[in-house]
Amino acid sequence: MKVICTGCFAAILWAQGPVRSPEVAPDRRVTFRVLAPNASQVSLTGEFQHGSKALEKNEQGIWSITIGPLEPEIYNYNLTIDAVRTIDPNNPNVKTGSTPSTIASILEVPDGQPAFYDVRNVPHGEIRMHWYESKALHSTRRLTVYTPPDYDRDARSRYAVLYLFHGANADETAWTRLGRVNLILDNLLASGRCKPFLVVMPFGYGVPPGSGNSGNTAAFSRDLLEDVLPFIEAHYRVAGDRDHRAIAGLSMGGGEALEIGLRRPDLFGFVGGFSAASSGAYLQQTFSGVSGERKLRLLWIGCGKDDTLFGASEHLSKLLDEAHITHTFRQSDGAHTWMVWRRYLNEFAPLLF
Amino acid sequence: MKVICTGCFAAILWAQGPVRSPEVAPDRRVTFRVLAPNASQVSLTGEFQHGSKALEKNEQGIWSITIGPLEPEIYNYNLTIDAVRTIDPNNPNVKTGSTPSTIASILEVPDGQPAFYDVRNVPHGEIRMHWYESKALHSTRRLTVYTPPDYDRDARSRYAVLYLFHGANADETAWTRLGRVNLILDNLLASGRCKPFLVVMPFGYGVPPGSGNSGNTAAFSRDLLEDVLPFIEAHYRVAGDRDHRAIAGLSMGGGEALEIGLRRPDLFGFVGGFSAASSGAYLQQTFSGVSGERKLRLLWIGCGKDDTLFGASEHLSKLLDEAHITHTFRQSDGAHTWMVWRRYLNEFAPLLF
Incomplete structure (x- = not known):
């Protein structure tokens, strides 16, 4: 008996109903099915294709489509049934x-071997969820922490910390549920490819979604610096200096990480922006802070060439070049998806500390 | 700015799209809406009503219904759109x-005051997620642990442990996401109504869903006793004796807790079955073990009178009476829902240790 443990929080894909969907064949073709005898149109959208594809109905009222073969990956998809x-x-x-816009079904297409984001038979870290009082934002908020495998046993070491932010429409559980931070780092650590460090994943909204980026970063920044950092440094054995603190994020969280990281090189020695929603022209005002003696130990930006935000990262890289600020600009394949961000984490983590 | 922190993992109910649903009015009437211009029938089912109710369509193609006023509670509901x-x-x-059958939307109807399961401004415990190797089941499995507020600071105390099991179609995150264990215990502790203890929530399937209860309990029991207990007692500061160990669960997990608890009174001094899926006739074979010197310190069974499993608990209670085994049989209102189980936890926890 084998447990199919997906690594995310809510899914054990053992049991399916009489209508099996999605069904992944050994050749990695995937069949989607839905019983909708009264529907007049059913279509499929997903990260594995451009646009939508129509399903076809059989005499039992089951709509289906077979696509692929697909590359081994974790994909999001949706069905649209009569325009819903x-x-x-x-x-x-x-x-x-x-937010509702983020709701999707998840398709995992396995490879013969476990992927870099899959559960392997290696030592595993823990995920911890905390509730803390944010004095800056006058509310009780949650944050997620990954601790590496030996954290609890090795009571003398002090650990470095990566502060890692989610994107718009997500929350403080996104990087573990969808980004698989814990499994990626467990696997990197087991192969000796990165140092052990904590990852702190706060809730990235300081103001309600849709209220604008600049006000949000200002509010979130106060929560991060006045509440989250002190909370972490009081609760965990961490080394509290810039050489042992990194800050990174994706999309909205990439914008937050770049702005806060570039403004506060006294606090963060390593800065990463994954497909960042950021304005190079706006960030230029922060450049002088990371020149000279406050030089960052790592400034890493990456974006997929199919991402509508690619131009923003490209422009930022150009401005950084003009200001002679050392950085890496990783231009990858892919769009604005977790497929890209899991890979970026897997590349970024070995460069830290 | 107030964060609406629901206490479950995935929802911040700030942002909604142009079609607002569900909308809870100050009088606790609730309106559900869905844009489905091509649908010919839309209906609502949910834990707040018997059967289904039809929505009505307006000229923009938005279907809606207003129900209530509803009691303050957390309810599950589904929409059925053209038979899907x-x-x-x-x-x-x-x-x-x-499993797919469990997928539902969640409606929270707030009261003027925070409920016993809501986030309050009190000290908060942590939730920890572990990956462990189950030698008994030859797989990597996950479990969830709640540690009470001062666990990390109070490095000398050894804590009691409640092993707490989910029901069919759920997983090791159900008691925190849907049962709100952490918030209920935080609130009880803050009001001095229960002792601080750890809660360990393993994954309750030992064989795939649908393979039958008795084989499942046998396999799960081996994982619990050979892998989970040793893992917890190696990783946490716990008191490893029957006076500091409780076992409880709901539905399928209630059956597991009763069978394992009644068979192993040497390990567990406190046993609870919430709306348990159990056969009294089958459990009778375990009764002799909990008589005499191995008497349990607490045997608590509860079931809602509208639950189809009520008869099973009633029969078990009758057999326990006939065998002169001291126990509590809590006959409550309600059906087979988390509304009942959150309340049972809130009643059961103060009786422990």
Whole structure:
């Protein structure tokens, strides 16, 4: 008996109903099915294709489509049934977030071997969830912490910390549920490719979604610096200096990480922006802080060439070049998806500390 | 700015799309809406009503219904759009589990005051997620642990442990995401109504869902006793004796807790079955073990009178009476829902240790 443990929080893909969907064949073709006898149109959208594809109905009222073969990956997808965009009702693996737009079904296409983000038979760290009082924002908020495998046993070491931020419409559980931070770092550590460090994943909204980026970063920054950092440094055995603190994020969180990191090189020696929603022209005002003696030990920006935000990262890189600020600009394949961000984490983590 | 922190993992109910659903009015009437211009029938099912109710369509193609006023509670519900049972696509608060049948949308109807399961301004414990190797089941499995507020600071105390099991179609995150164990215990502790203890929530399937209860309990029991207990007692400061160990669960997990607890009174001094899926006739074979010197310190069974499993608990209680085994049989209102189980936990926890 083998447990199919997906690594995310809510899905054990053992049990499916009489209508099996999605079904991944050994050749990695995937069939989606939904029983919708009264529907007049059913279509599929997903990260594995451009646009939408129509399903076809059989005499039992089951709509289906077979696509692929697909590359081994974790993909999001949705079904649209008579103009209502929804999930695949036969798939228990559901992606959620802080707004309705993020709801999707999750398809995992396995390889013969476990991927870099899969559970392997290696030592595993822990994920911890904390509730803390944010004095800056006058509310009780949650944050997620990854501790590496030996953290609890090795009571003398002090650890470095990566502060890692999610994107818009997500929350403080996104990097573990969808980004698989813990499994990626467990696997890197087991192969000796990165140092052990903590990852702190706060909730990235300081103001409600849709209230604008600049006000949000200002509010979030106060929560981070006045509440989250002191909370972490009081609760965990961490080394509290810039050489042992990194800051990174994706999309909205990439913008937050770049702005806060570039403004506060006294606090953070390592800065990363993954597909960052940021304005190079706005960030220019922070450049003088990271020149000279406050030089960063790492400034890493990456973006997929199919991402609508690619131009923003490209422009930022150009401005950094003009200001003679050393940085890496990783231009990868891919769009604005977790497929890209899991890979970036896997590349970024070995460069830290 | 107030963060609406729901206490479950995936939902911040700040942001909703142009079609607002569900909308809770100050009088606790609730309106559900969905844009489905091509649908010919939309209906609502949920824990707040019997059967289904039809929504009505307006000229913009938005279907809606207003119900209530509802009691302050956390309810599951589904929309059925042209015979496809699905979630409310405008509500980011989605209930997931290990099988498709569990997928639902979540409605929270707040009271003027925080409920016993809500976040309050009190000291908060932590939730920890572990990956461990189950030698008994030859797989990597996950478990969730709640540690009370002062666990990390108070490095000398050894704590009691409640082993707490989920029901069918759920997983090791159900008791925290849907049962709100952490918030309920935080609130009880803050009011001095229970002792501080750890809660260990393993994954309750030992064989795939649908393979039968008795084989499942046998396999799960080996994982629990040979892997989970030793893991917990090696990783946490716990008192490893029957006076400091409790075992309880709901539905399928209630059956597991009763069978394992009644068989092993040497290990567990406190046993609880919430709406348990159990056969009294089968459990009778375990009764002799808990008589005489191995008497349990607490045997607590509870079931809602509207639960189809009520008869099973009633029969078990009768057999326990006949065998002169001291126990509590809590006959409550309610059906087979988290509304009942959150309340049972709130009643059961103060009786422990």
